[in-house]
Amino acid sequence: DYARRCAPYLVSGQVVVLHPGNFGGSIQFKQILEKEGKGNITVAETECLIYSCRKKNPVKIWIRGYKRSLRLAAFPSVETRRVLEFLRHAYPYLEPAANVLETGLSNPNPIVHTPLMVLNAGRIEGDEDFLFYWEGMTPAIGRTIEIMDEERLAVGRALGLDDMRSIYRQDRDWFAYQGGTGSNIYEAHVRNPIYQWSVAPATFDHRYLTEDIPFGLVPLEDLAEKLRHPAPTVRAIIHLANILTGKDLRREARTLADLGLDNLAVHQLLDYVDSGSRQLVEV
Amino acid sequence: DYARRCAPYLVSGQVVVLHPGNFGGSIQFKQILEKEGKGNITVAETECLIYSCRKKNPVKIWIRGYKRSLRLAAFPSVETRRVLEFLRHAYPYLEPAANVLETGLSNPNPIVHTPLMVLNAGRIEGDEDFLFYWEGMTPAIGRTIEIMDEERLAVGRALGLDDMRSIYRQDRDWFAYQGGTGSNIYEAHVRNPIYQWSVAPATFDHRYLTEDIPFGLVPLEDLAEKLRHPAPTVRAIIHLANILTGKDLRREARTLADLGLDNLAVHQLLDYVDSGSRQLVEV
Numbered sequence: 001d002y003a004r005r006c007a008p009y010l011v012s013g014q015v016v017v018l019h020p021g022n023f024g025g026s027i028q029f030k031q032i033l034e035k036e037g038k039g040n041i042t043v044a045e046t047e048c049l050i051y052s053c054r055k056k057n058p059v060k061i062w063i064r065g066y067k068r069s070l071r072l073a074a075f076p077s078v079e080t081r082r083v084l085e086f087l088r089h090a091y092p093y094l095e096p097a098a099n100v101l102e103t104g105l106s107n108p109n110p111i112v113h114t115p116l117m118v119l120n121a122g123r124i125e126g127d128e129d130f131l132f133y134w135e136g137m138t139p140a141i142g143r144t145i146e147i148m149d150e151e152r153l154a155v156g157r158a159l160g161l162d163d164m165r166s167i168y169r170q171d172r173d174w175f176a177y178q179g180g181t182g183s184n185i186y187e188a189h190v191r192n193p194i195y196q197w198s199v200a201p202a203t204f205d206h207r208y209l210t211e212d213i214p215f216g217l218v219p220l221e222d223l224a225e226k227l228r229h230p231a232p233t234v235r236a237i238i239h240l241a242n243i244l245t246g247k248d249l250r251r252e253a254r255t256l257a258d259l260g261l262d263n264l265a266v267h268q269l270l271d272y273v274d275s276g277s278r279q280l281v282e283v
Numbered sequence: 284d285y286a287r288r289c290a291p292y293l294v295s296g297q298v299v300v301l302h303p304g305n306f307g308g309s310i311q312f313k314q315i316l317e318k319e320g321k322g323n324i325t326v327a328e329t330e331c332l333i334y335s336c337r338k339k340n341p342v343k344i345w346i347r348g349y350k351r352s353l354r355l356a357a358f359p360s361v362e363t364r365r366v367l368e369f370l371r372h373a374y375p376y377l378e379p380a381a382n383v384l385e386t387g388l389s390n391p392n393p394i395v396h397t398p399l400m401v402l403n404a405g406r407i408e409g410d411e412d413f414l415f416y417w418e419g420m421t422p423a424i425g426r427t428i429e430i431m432d433e434e435r436l437a438v439g440r441a442l443g444l445d446d447m448r449s450i451y452r453q454d455r456d457w458f459a460y461q462g463g464t465g466s467n468i469y470e471a472h473v474r475n476p477i478y479q480w481s482v483a484p485a486t487f488d489h490r491y492l493t494e495d496i497p498f499g500l501v502p503l504e505d506l507a508e509k510l511r512h513p514a515p516t517v518r519a520i521i522h523l524a525n526i527l528t529g530k531d532l533r534r535e536a537r538t539l540a541d542l543g544l545d546n547l548a549v550h551q552l553l554d555y556v557d558s559g560s561r562q563l564v565e566v
Binding site for chain 1: 399401402403404405406408409418419420421422423424426427430487515516518519520522523526527529
């Protein structure tokens with residue numbers, strides 16, 4: 001685990017930013033640092049990577065987009081302002097999120113990549129390459145993504161995260177200044193020049209499923225169940241992705257139980273991400 | 284409804300064969316005839332259409348395959364032998380099914396067509412035509428179909444239908460003599476010359492979803508729930524097909540409730556399809 005490997009080199013008072021955290025990333029990171037005797041490190045996370053980029057080779061990255069209005073939260077959230085003031089010297093467009101539940105639920109990758117993979121499964125396994133967004137995205141797949149997004153926002157609202165952005169709005173906030181356009185998820189993807197270069201994966205053993213499901217969709221399904229907000233589209237996509245990859249991605253996932261948070265009531269969960277203090281929540 | 288329109292022209296003692304019945308077709312047909320005062324008509328159904336064909340224009344059908352070993356059942360099953368003896372003059376390769384639950388669950392179309400549609404959704408909405416089986420079928424889609432098939436066979440076993448064939452075996456029984464080959468669902472479809480001519484639909488508003496789901500998958504889901512044999516893959520495909528078509532295909536479905544059979548115990552259901560007698564089952 002990264003946190004365990006980093007621990008010996010971290011100095012009291014330092015700030016670690018997970019970029020992005022995925023769901024629960026900074027909670028888990030902080031918990032591990034505490035176990036390693038490094039409780040005095042501040043951990044924060046962004047909702048997504050600030051760059052749109054591809055690794056071209058081990059020492060070269062092709063950056064083709066840069067997100068404005070990317071949100072960040074510290075764990076605990078009482079530290080968010082301080083981390084943000086510091087980071088804005090380098091990244092002036094960063095904005096605060098309510099807490100790490102918001103950043104954890106706001107990575108659009110799981111919601112966008114996974115239905116694009118599943119609903120293009122035949123083509124991904126087929127012989128010809130295709131452009132993941134510009135050719136793989138269709139109106140009906142866009143609608144599927146919007147329905148999954150609504151399931152995600154309902155979970156956010158149940159956690160009091162009323163300011164969470166739809167993926168469509170988030171995309172516009174990030175990319176409008178670079179030419180992002182369109183009036184729904186489908187149009188936003190087939191018209192945004194940032195997305196034109198992405199060639200679709202040729203295998204299901206790809207981070208669009210093997211990362212986005214265990215660290216994005218499964219935690220969302222998990223929370224939806226805990227909060228009794230059914231997320232049938234999320235569930236259907238996870239189920240089919242398990243079949244396509246031949247893996248049990250639910251078993252590889254970071255769940256509320258892994259973070260020791262499965263037995264908390266909602267207000268205890270919110271207390272914990274705000275204060276970071278276990279005393280408040282251990283009953 | 285066809286049954287209502289046919290009723291005035293049917294003569295006592297006549298045999299009506301639904302070709303195919305889809306799930307519950309002959310039960311519903313017979314029930315309507317009884318209401319119309321034509322209780323003395325025998326109704327039977329096959330598990331699928333005996334021909335592999337396409338309508339080319341209103342007066343022309345292109346038949347490119349002919350199924351051997353197609354199963355038929357009468358409702359009630361006590362009539363199956365008699366109907367079969369008669370029909371074998373024209374269709375010598377027909378075989379008996381245990382009852383209309385078996386024929387109803389044995390149409391392979393819902394299990395094969397629907398994941399092919401859903402997992403090729405992007406391509407179906409895309410600009411280029413493709414061959415539905417020869418290009419749309421891939422190893423992972425074949426595995427998905429096999430898992431759905433296992434969910435279907437589990438429902439059959441729970442109904443005592445131990446002789447139900449897997450789709451793969453059924454396909455071999457039907458087409459081996461015409462060149463059907465391969466050792467799994469994927470290979471059977473991409474190698475069978477019968478399948479090479481099918482161009483994929485260019486819309487989701489197509490019988491592969493709008494018929495196969497309400498008259499095939501939803502009744503299967505319905506039975507699976509009644510019998511407490513979870514069918515998560517069937518459920519996932521129905522859910523995504525609803526989104527892709529923009530319809531609630533569950534609401535358009537023929538369910539156990541529509542047939543007045545939702546409150547029966549399994550042995551009562553089996554009594555009913557064997558004897559056709561409501562007296563035995565009304566408690």
